Amino acid sequence: MVERLNDIKQRARKVMPGGVSSPVRALNSVDGDPLFIEKSYETTLVDVEGQQYIDYCMSFGPLILGHSDQRVIKAVEKQIKNGLTYGTSSRIEVELAEKIIELHPSTDWIRFVNSGTEAVMSAIRLARGYTNRRYIVKFEGTYHGHADSMLVKAGSGLATIGLSSSAGVPSSVSSETLVLPLGDSDKLKALFEKFGEDIAAVIIEGVPANNGLLVQSSTFMHEIQSHCKEYGSMFILDEVITGFRIGLAGATGYYNLYPDIVTFGKIIGGGFPVGAYGGRADLMSYIAPLGPVYQAGTLSGNPVAMSAGLTTLEILSDQNGNVYRELDKKSEDYAKALDSIFADNSIQAGVVSLASILWIVFQENRTIFKPEQLGIDAQDKYKVFHKKLLKQGVYLPPSPFEVSFLSTAHSSKILNWTLDKISEVVTNL
Numbered sequence: 001m002v003e004r005l006n007d008i009k010q011r012a013r014k015v016m017p018g019g020v021s022s023p024v025r026a027l028n029s030v031d032g033d034p035l036f037i038e039k040s041y042e043t044t045l046v047d048v049e050g051q052q053y054i055d056y057c058m059s060f061g062p063l064i065l066g067h068s069d070q071r072v073i074k075a076v077e078k079q080i081k082n083g084l085t086y087g088t089s090s091r092i093e094v095e096l097a098e099k100i101i102e103l104h105p106s107t108d109w110i111r112f113v114n115s116g117t118e119a120v121m122s123a124i125r126l127a128r129g130y131t132n133r134r135y136i137v138k139f140e141g142t143y144h145g146h147a148d149s150m151l152v153k154a155g156s157g158l159a160t161i162g163l164s165s166s167a168g169v170p171s172s173v174s175s176e177t178l179v180l181p182l183g184d185s186d187k188l189k190a191l192f193e194k195f196g197e198d199i200a201a202v203i204i205e206g207v208p209a210n211n212g213l214l215v216q217s218s219t220f221m222h223e224i225q226s227h228c229k230e231y232g233s234m235f236i237l238d239e240v241i242t243g244f245r246i247g248l249a250g251a252t253g254y255y256n257l258y259p260d261i262v263t264f265g266k267i268i269g270g271g272f273p274v275g276a277y278g279g280r281a282d283l284m285s286y287i288a289p290l291g292p293v294y295q296a297g298t299l300s301g302n303p304v305a306m307s308a309g310l311t312t313l314e315i316l317s318d319q320n321g322n323v324y325r326e327l328d329k330k331s332e333d334y335a336k337a338l339d340s341i342f343a344d345n346s347i348q349a350g351v352v353s354l355a356s357i358l359w360i361v362f363q364e365n366r367t368i369f370k371p372e373q374l375g376i377d378a379q380d381k382y383k384v385f386h387k388k389l390l391k392q393g394v395y396l397p398p399s400p401f402e403v404s405f406l407s408t409a410h411s412s413k414i415l416n417w418t419l420d421k422i423s424e425v426v427t428n429l
């Protein structure tokens with residue numbers, strides 16, 4: 001049996017870089033090996049050898065209803081019988097667009113794409129096309145997908161011209177991205193004073209959750225918005241994770257913001273590759289075929305993906321937000337229980353959480369606003385923790401900088417079982 005997993009690992013490494021389709025799946029950050037999963041349901045992943053894991057990564061966010069929610073599967077099956085792709089408009093994409101616009105503030109119109117990366121890439125093009133300006137401002141430690149202009153990290157000092165954090169991104173591209181530290185009001189203000197007239201857009205995650213959970217103050221979020229307004233720059237709120245995760249109104253509602261453009265992904269695809277960007281009608285009318293900003297997609301608005309997304313949002317918006325109240329309460333209790341386990345075992349660790357997003361941090365200082373505040377020692381401890389839990393059948397996100405996601409499928413029975421496993425593991429960390 002053991003051979004089977006190893007066989008597949010080896011075959012994978014012969015045909016795919018690192019044996020994976022996305023780097024973090026290699027589990028390099030936790031000194032592990034890729035998982036090869038053959039089946040999933042509710043909170044369970046089953047690998048090629050039948051080994052089961054309780055999942056706290058949840059495909060990095062989309063699976064707010066758990067794996068293979070039967071209502072979503074049923075909707076998908078129904079759609080599949082009617083066709084996989086039409087290359088035309090369809091009723092189901094109109095319905096998903098209407099649903100997102102109804103539930104999420106500040107979007108009049110939506111354009112569907114196939115990933116969060118595409119949504120961000122297109123939002124940036126739209127911002128530049130609309131403002132006729134060159135610079136995009138992003139923040140250190142935020143992730144907006146892998147488009148060239150977003151794979152940029154900061155140099156030192158005030159918004160130095162961006163240095164790429166990936167090979168293959170020409171300096172002519174990265175130099176158009178300005179990078180600021182998160183939460184630094186003074187630098188933000190100074191940057192606008194210096195470059196404001198040339199800033200097409202500022203982009204920030206609804207709540208930065210790709211480099212730990214770096215919850216920003218409402219004041220800072222509103223400062224970004226007001227500088228953008230003052231200088232006529234577009235405020236892009238990247239809600240690919242936070243959209244329909246921290247409530248129906250996402251971070252837009254949480255902070256009471258009115259971004260010019262919002263990007264979506266993950267949850268709105270219900271487990272399929274979907275992204276979307278939306279905004280004010282006057283702005284969105286710059287997009288082809290109405291306007292000069294070109295953006296297209298062979299499979300965009302794919303009816304199968306739309307049916308999964310629509311069913312997911314229908315379930316989430318049912319019962320007056322009760323789904324979120326229950327999920328958030330369960331997550332809060334779980335985070336508290338984890339904190340107690342760490343405290344009882346005199347381990348310097350705790351959980352930073354917001355709604356059903358949880359970040360486990362192995363150090364005393366957990367009021368973290370910037371990724372570099374997570375020490376090497378904390379990262380090493382997470383590696384050990386991850387490895388030990390994996391052996392016990394618990395799959396945590398495979399990097400000390402990745403957050404855990406809870407879903408409606410995480411029952412109290414499953415959560416308590418997990419807490420027992422964690423109690424066992426921490427006694428000999």
Ligand SMILES: *Cc1c(COP(=O)(O)O)cnc(C)c1O
Pocket residue numbers: 114115116117118120143144145146205210238239240241265266275
């Ligand atoms: C996941 C993510 C993206 C990229 O989405 P993909 O579907 O992986 O391309 C962009 N922005 C944020 C905030 C994300 O979390």
